[in-house]
Amino acid sequence: MPSRLFHREWIAEQETTRYPFAETASLTNEEGDMILDGLFLDAILYPIGAGPRLYLAEVEIDHQDVTVSVGDSVSGILASGTVSHLSPPDAISLTDSLGRPAGLLVSEASRLAIFQSWSVGTHTFLPEQTEFAATVTVPSPEVGLRGILLEDGSLFTGDVWIVGSDGIVVRDTQVLADMGPCQEPVLTDVIRIDIVGDPLFRRRLCTPGNIFETPRFIRTVEFRKGAQSFTCTPDAFGNMRVLVGTHMAEDTVLRVHTTDRGLLIEAVGEKLNA
Amino acid sequence: MRPGFYNDNAARHYPLVSAPHELQTPDGDPVLLPKSVFVDFGAIMGMDAGYVAGSHRIYLRKICRFGDRFLFEFRSDAPGTFGTSLFFSRELSDDINQTEYQDSQNWDQDECSLDSESSAQSSTPSSSSSSSDGCPDEPLWSGFLICGDLSELAELMASGAVLIGSDDIRIEPALIRDLAMGHVRSINLANDDRTRVDAPDGCDEIVFPFPTGQTYVRARCLTGALQLIAGHNTVLTQDQFDNSITVSAEVGAGEGEPCEQVALFAGEAPPDGRTLLDGALGCNEVLRSINGIGGQFFDIIGGQGVAVTSDPETNTVSIDISMINLAICAPSESSASSEG
Numbered sequence: 001m002p003s004r005l006f007h008r009e010w011i012a013e014q015e016t017t018r019y020p021f022a023e024t025a026s027l028t029n030e031e032g033d034m035i036l037d038g039l040f041l042d043a044i045l046y047p048i049g050a051g052p053r054l055y056l057a058e059v060e061i062d063h064q065d066v067t068v069s070v071g072d073s074v075s076g077i078l079a080s081g082t083v084s085h086l087s088p089p090d091a092i093s094l095t096d097s098l099g100r101p102a103g104l105l106v107s108e109a110s111r112l113a114i115f116q117s118w119s120v121g122t123h124t125f126l127p128e129q130t131e132f133a134a135t136v137t138v139p140s141p142e143v144g145l146r147g148i149l150l151e152d153g154s155l156f157t158g159d160v161w162i163v164g165s166d167g168i169v170v171r172d173t174q175v176l177a178d179m180g181p182c183q184e185p186v187l188t189d190v191i192r193i194d195i196v197g198d199p200l201f202r203r204r205l206c207t208p209g210n211i212f213e214t215p216r217f218i219r220t221v222e223f224r225k226g227a228q229s230f231t232c233t234p235d236a237f238g239n240m241r242v243l244v245g246t247h248m249a250e251d252t253v254l255r256v257h258t259t260d261r262g263l264l265i266e267a268v269g270e271k272l273n274a
Numbered sequence: 275m276r277p278g279f280y281n282d283n284a285a286r287h288y289p290l291v292s293a294p295h296e297l298q299t300p301d302g303d304p305v306l307l308p309k310s311v312f313v314d315f316g317a318i319m320g321m322d323a324g325y326v327a328g329s330h331r332i333y334l335r336k337i338c339r340f341g342d343r344f345l346f347e348f349r350s351d352a353p354g355t356f357g358t359s360l361f362f363s364r365e366l367s368d369d370i371n372q373t374e375y376q377d378s379q380n381w382d383q384d385e386c387s388l389d390s391e392s393s394a395q396s397s398t399p400s401s402s403s404s405s406s407d408g409c410p411d412e413p414l415w416s417g418f419l420i421c422g423d424l425s426e427l428a429e430l431m432a433s434g435a436v437l438i439g440s441d442d443i444r445i446e447p448a449l450i451r452d453l454a455m456g457h458v459r460s461i462n463l464a465n466d467d468r469t470r471v472d473a474p475d476g477c478d479e480i481v482f483p484f485p486t487g488q489t490y491v492r493a494r495c496l497t498g499a500l501q502l503i504a505g506h507n508t509v510l511t512q513d514q515f516d517n518s519i520t521v522s523a524e525v526g527a528g529e530g531e532p533c534e535q536v537a538l539f540a541g542e543a544p545p546d547g548r549t550l551l552d553g554a555l556g557c558n559e560v561l562r563s564i565n566g567i568g569g570q571f572f573d574i575i576g577g578q579g580v581a582v583t584s585d586p587e588t589n590t591v592s593i594d595i596s597m598i599n600l601a602i603c604a605p606s607e608s609s610a611s612s613e614g
Contacts, residue, residue, distance in 0.1 A: 007282050007285035007286050008286065009286045009287060009288065009292040010283070010286060010287070010288035010289075010292065010446065011291075011292055012292065013282075020448075042446065042447075042448040043448055044327075044447075044448040044449070044450070044451060046451055046452075048456065089328065090328075091327070091328040091447060092328070093326065093327045093328035093329070094327075098455070099455065100454070100455040100456065101326075101327060101452040101453075101454050101455065101456075103327070104327040104328055104447055104448060104450075106446075106447055106448050136448065138451055140456070144457060144458075145457065145458040146456065146457045146458065147455070147457070147458055148458060155455065156458070157321070157454075157455040157456065157457060157458055157459075158321045158322070158455070158458070158459050159409070159459050159460045159462060159495070160458050160459075160460070160461055160462065161462045161463075161464060162461060162462070162463055162464075163463075163464045163465065163466060163489060164463075164464070164465040164466065164538075165465070165466035166466070167468075169465055169505075169536045169537075169538060170463045170464075170465060170492060171463065171465075171492050171493070171505075171536075172463055172492060172493035172496060175501070175503070177501065188499065188500075188501055189496055189498065189499075189500050189501070190500070190501045190502070190503050191461065191463065191496070191500055191501070191502050191503070192502075192503050192504075192505045193502065193503075193504060193505050193508050193510070193521055194505030194506040194507070194508060194528075194529070194532070194536045195505070195506060195507040195508045195523040195528075196506050196507065196532050196535070196536050197507075198468055198469050199469075199552065199554060200468070200469035200470070200471065200552055200554060201469060203469050203471070204469040207469075213474075213475075214471065214472055214473065214474040214475070215474065216474045216477075217555055217559075217560040217561070218560070218561040219555065219559055219560060219561065220561075221561065233558075233559075234558055234559070234560065234561045234562065235558065236557065236558045237557060237558070237562070237563075238557045238558060238560050238561060238562030238563060238568075239562065239563045239564070239565075239566060239568075240561055240563070240564050240565075241564070241565055242564055242565055253579070253597075253600075254595060255577075256565070257577075258565050258566065258567050259567070259573065259575065260567075261567070261569060261571065261572065261573045262564070262567055262572045262573030262574055262575065263564060263565060263567070263572075263573070263574050263575065264575045264577050265574065265575070265576055265577060265580045265582070265593060265595075266576070266577025266578045266579060266580050267577075267578055267579030267580060267595060267597055267600060268578070268579075269578075269579065269597070269600040269601055270600065270601040271578075271599055271600060271601065272599050272600065272601055
């Protein structure tokens, strides 16, 4: 097959072209920084939420590392990757600001070493200067729930667990969701959050030091008089009342007073020595 | 026919990284892989594949031939894909440049496993993530393969032959897309255990009818359109500007204060002899005050004509209305004991 004589290997074929940049890319910015043909041999770019026309937005050089950033004309920088320009790898792995994989710039260590000759600082490019070829960009629209982000910057993706703790209970249920006028309500999965507290929190706080001693509560009081006895339980508020009865005599001398810390039970009458 | 991308690739190593690709027979004899066998390839690494672009690779593990059928196995060194492969099957008579899509499969589904792999097959993980926990199956990784003309390969392999590859015969890294951290696949709900009572010293143990001290799963694999609703004492605030939901507590908010305890999981029940889920005593089960006076310590003071004595051994307080020192003497006796 004579045609095979003209087929160069994929990488070899690309290294003398602008690929993975678009053919229209000038690869030179206004400061004269030039991305040489063959610096990058291939690429795959899939930053989440990227718009059209991904481009190499920025190359930041410091004394040890080079950070390459990719962006689009709408959102600016979307993803970046940092490698050592003193001992560069064969590819630059890109992640977005949340640490999500966003693609790969394929090169070779010897090619990436060219950044050693760039001056320290930030070298910016415009979309028309370093636009990537459409074939290396994979659209990844930011639809659906892409992640749950906490205030501290933690991102949760995949199978996310929401765990209720310390008096918070989470549960699933279903409700009939109102779908609007003239629409039948639809059963919808619902996550319900209840903040009900942990009544025994003091026990929990003291558990690590094992310093909590389970109290022995008084649950009933048994009253006895001679052979008679009866048991009293507290009312709905945990209260019990001790009163002076009038069963035997309405003019009883017995008195029950409350004090700051309890009861004073006494009889009234004339003292013997009075 | 005009030369196209596949025609170009049929004459070069692509989609494999350019290098002489030497496979081996089981006897160790080298066999050079014809360039025309593969013309394109692509793979998507799932969320659980553990793939890191630039660090991990996909490589040709082996080629088997059964009659006119060829089986191509690709593996990855991404840790989450261990035990799984992409198996592609092509007939010699298939059209050139025919595309085949496959999801990862376990090694135990390999039709031409090597002896050295039989032990590993017995412990292979699931080829799909989350399949054992009730969630919908999702392949660990997937891919497509487009083969070119297989006649050259057929000349090298008789029926039943096996050619063993290696991780040096790897796919171009730009043909692999990583879906890690790409989206929320499911929401799962669970609750940590509540603080539960234990028995006071010397009392019978409080036994709950289920294991305690655990995190109880409430729901698995919730997907689709989910709603968040505020339950007891809960305020949910949605900010469309920064796309955030804030959960905060406020007494009486949401569904108001609860009238009864909220179960952590379906079937949570109090221990024997108790009415509350945490095993504690309810407000009406503990003497907290007498005549409205409460506190950690409660004084019972015998005043004029009354003597109060106690017997800790029998948990008894005796109140003797003796009328002593009073002009009127009407002896009477009453005692009270408490049960803890």
